[in-house]
Amino acid sequence: MKPIHVLIADDHPVYREGLARSWQQVPEITVVAAVGDGQTALTLIEEIKPHVAIVDLRLPEIDGMELLDRLTAIGSTTKPLVLTAYMDSTTVYRAFSKGARGFLEKAASFREITDAVIRIAAGGTVIAPFAQEILARELRTRSAADERPNLTAREVEILKLAADGFSAQQIATELHISLATVKTHLQHVYEKLGVSDRASAVAQALRRGVLS
Numbered sequence: 001m002k003p004i005h006v007l008i009a010d011d012h013p014v015y016r017e018g019l020a021r022s023w024q025q026v027p028e029i030t031v032v033a034a035v036g037d038g039q040t041a042l043t044l045i046e047e048i049k050p051h052v053a054i055v056d057l058r059l060p061e062i063d064g065m066e067l068l069d070r071l072t073a074i075g076s077t078t079k080p081l082v083l084t085a086y087m088d089s090t091t092v093y094r095a096f097s098k099g100a101r102g103f104l105e106k107a108a109s110f111r112e113i114t115d116a117v118i119r120i121a122a123g124g125t126v127i128a129p130f131a132q133e134i135l136a137r138e139l140r141t142r143s144a145a146d147e148r149p150n151l152t153a154r155e156v157e158i159l160k161l162a163a164d165g166f167s168a169q170q171i172a173t174e175l176h177i178s179l180a181t182v183k184t185h186l187q188h189v190y191e192k193l194g195v196s197d198r199a200s201a202v203a204q205a206l207r208r209g210v211l212s
Helices: 011-021 036-046 064-073 089-097 112-121 129-146 153-162 168-175 179-193 198-206
Strands: 004-009 030-033 052-055 081-085 102-105
Touching: 004 011, 004 036, 004 112, 004 198, 011 030, 011 112, 030 036, 030 112, 036 064, 052 064, 052 112, 064 081, 064 089, 081 112, 089 102, 102 112, 153 168, 153 179, 153 198, 168 179, 179 198
Parallel strands: 004 030, 004 052, 052 081, 081 102
Antiparallel strands: none
């Protein structure tokens, strides 16, 4: 079997050189480059076309997220494995949405990183156990947000006043707009929420997170 060609992009020389040195003892993997900034990584990935790129998110010149974006934009076949000390739900979600094929902590063992590279090179995806729940939580949050109706700022403003017991005429006076405009906005709100009256609109808006 031909060895897996790997490029390492990490701004900590001790870490990237240590990783490259350790892989000299692994026949399945050949490190073709080890660089300290995103721009050099991008240039070499375009030239060398390694199978897998180890990507730290905190890179100078071009950071890791932008590097992922650039690789997607040029249609690179190199599969990125994010290896970082910084993680939160948004970071994990963004990394995968931008084309990452794996996400591991730098605290992962050398064996775990090696196994991840081999799996990713074979077409798999690797998510560290700690990141699985983080990613699932972010997906749940985004799914809930997607369920919120797309009301305009003015529609939300009118709905809040309606929820506070203002009549249509009182809303018009409060916002210095015509009664007809208020009624038009309320009708749009009803249509977007799938209801036919004010009480149902308020209840639906509260249930779906539009009003808090």
